[in-house]
Amino acid sequence: MRSLGEVIERAVLNAIEVAVTRVPRDVFEAIKSFAQRETNPRARRILSTIIEAIRVAAREGTPLCQDTGYPTFIVRIGNRFPAKALALRAIKRAVAEATKRGILRPNTVDPITNRNTGTNTGPHAPWIEIEMFRGDELEIFFIPRGGGCEGVSKLYTLPPSRGWEELEKAVLQSVIEAGPRPCPPTFVFVGIGATATMATALARKCALRQWSTKPATPLAQLEQKLLNKINTLGIGPMGLGGDTTALDLRIEIGCRHPATFIASIQFSCWALRKSHIVIGRDGSIWLDPNDFWNP
Ligand code: SF4
Structure with missing residues (x-):
């Protein structure tokens, strides 16, 4: 049986992969809606190429863009969720693992030496904004920023x-x-x-x-x-x-x-990538159906 830390790490790894290979359903609907109304023929062609690119990326499991973004998280921690510090460590491990597997491009550079850390981790990287609330769960939004x-x-x-x-x-x-x-x-x-x-x-x-x-x-x-x-x-x-x-x-x-x-x-950009998961204190995982879907 997996520990809670392992559950979080695997869930975040999955969330990272989903976010960089597909846009949320509402974003796809927005692009389609504007494409139907666009009056400029060249602009219409670009929008239909974007729609096709989204479909291909999701089908092939390839990144929507060569820039898989700077890893940014908003994390909401319930006051009754156990292992709060462990959760943050698990998120960092998931980012490093996603980079090692080539899911994320190494996008994290030391501003003094200009050296790429190679893992998307380092001082304040990934960037994690933390909020607390009354509850049992851990809620994680992954928002890679191009x-x-x-x-x-x-x-x-x-x-x-x-x-x-x-x-x-x-x-x-x-x-x-x-x-x-x-x-x-x-x-x-x-x-x-x-x-x-x-x-x-x-x-x-x-x-x-x-x-x-x-x-x-x-x-x-x-x-x-x-x-x-x-x-x-x-x-x-x-x-x-x-x-x-x-x-x-x-x-x-x-x-x-x-x-x-x-x-x-x-x-x-049009590639507004996001994935949203909720992990219960018992290790149950909820995936936001708006983000985890196939175009
Ligand atoms: S702005 Fe968005 S689409 Fe453009 S290169 Fe960056 S991540 Fe890719």
């Missing part, structure tokens, strides 16, 4: 009295400056909070949401308005022109300081 899209992230300290007006300009400016670099069509993530750390963490959480039509709330309507504006810029798939520059824009908000309105703007 360098092309992460490299165009922006942080704005906006004037608090005109925060929302300035946000619109900041979003459009970020998308224009990013151009083709994040491999559009992209998902644009906006986090708003009191501090830079808070805004960045909130923007990251946007990756956990699923693509769907927007509800009639003021924030969702703002998301839709900004998305529509982005899609009039003409950047298009891979920056080669067209209506489809972004597939979604999501905003997560937290209370701000009276003197600050800090906005983090992050991008994901």
